[in-house]
Amino acid sequence: MLLFILTIISIVFILLRVRIVSQSQAYIIERFGSYKYTWTVGIKFLIPFSDKIIQKISLKEQVNDFTPQPVLTRDNIMIEIDSVLYFQIVEPKLYTYEIEKPISALENLTATTLRNIIGELELDNLLSSRESVNKKIKLVLDEAAKPWGIKINRMELKNIILPEDIKEALEKEMKAERKKRELIFLAEGEKKSRILKAEGEKISTILEAEAKMRELVLIAEAEKEALFIKAEGEAEYLVKIEKAKADAIKKLNSAEPSKEVLILRSIESFEKLSHTASKIIIPNEVSQLFSPKEMLKEIKDK
Known part of the structure; x- marks a missing residue:
């Protein structure tokens, strides 16, 4: 009976030391306080009393929405940048042992990089080239986070918060630009309308000239046909007269007068x-x- 109880206890103890690691995770294992290995997908057994799971790390892509960071542009305008960082842990050992609080360190690194890169740009350039700024910040962060076992996939400036006076000035500028484009559009429309009208009048004049020419050609052809018919009639009349004279002479000769x-x-x-x-x-x-x-x-x- 005692043997049976010990057997049951041993089986339970062994089952408690078995771990199933999923595909999206990695386990950091220490033996007697020092790093031993990294568990990846599969069934694993933790040796009692010596091995210990120090950290379970997700290998999925993670999203960190940082708090808005105050940044001064090159033209001395204080703005706030609301950014989003997409990253992935690719080296669990480095992520565990190389830096304390890696996510916090990544946030600080992002804020510093934003200040350095955006501080070299004027506000107009920042607003018009946000995509290129995203790529530049991503490259800098990816290089800096590589020793921590972190890969930066994307960096996006989600929102650029402007001071109220700058916002109002930009709104007025955009309204003026829209009005300018509207006037240009109307002017181009009027220009096209005049061109179309002139082309229409030109085509109408050409068609009228062609119609007049056809009319003159038809009249000339009709007159020519009339003269031809008249000439044919006169010729036929003369032929008939000559024939009549010839017939008369013939009859006169045949009658032997x-x-x-x-x-x-x-x-x-x-x-x-x-x-x-x-x-x-x-x-x-x-x-x-x-x-x-x-x-x-x-x-x-x-």
């Missing part, structure tokens, strides 16, 4: 000429058919 008919036709022709011409030339063919005296007599009789 008598001497008397030819004389009569000739006399009619000379009769018409006698009213307009002062001199009449009688063709040889006609004079052979009828003597001039007879012809003149015939004309007078008519």
Whole structure:
């Protein structure tokens, strides 16, 4: 029975010395008062009476929101900087043994770094280049905290608290800047409107000129077509007259007219000429058919 009780006590004692270390933690172990090793993830056994867990350290990223720090800028303006620091413990042994109260030391280091870096900047530069200031402070802090086993991931100036008079002056300046941009925007809009109007008038004038030109071209083409049709009509008329004359001559020749008919036709022709011409030339063919005296007599009789 006593053996059973001792066995139970031994098992309980052993179980009490077993530790399960999670992935996000590290245990610092000392043996007889001096550093022995660092436990990481897994099941660990603490040797009774000699080993002791000195510190349990979180390996997760931590956030420290520091109290606002008063800082004097290069142009002698006292402001307060509300900053946030994101850091991670990467060397648990250094974090445990290298410095007393590392978080407090990190806060003091941040305040000193802020004063040194921001003290070299004027307020306008600080307000306009906050991102670059964040990166510069982060690099300085990361280098300074490395011996403590701390890695600085990010540094952000969360808020820059200005004196009331400076704040009012900046608000007035921003209002004036907004008014200036508004006036510039209106002026550019009016300028664009005038340009568009001028371009519209120019396009309208071009379209009117093109329409007038097309109108003149159509009129010229219509007149040309009319003259062409008229010329074709006159040409056709002359052709018809010549054809009629040719047909008449052809018919006259085919009818084999008598001497008397030819004389009569000739006399009619000379009769018409006698009213307009002062001199009449009688063709040889006609004079052979009828003597001039007879012809003149015939004309007078008519």
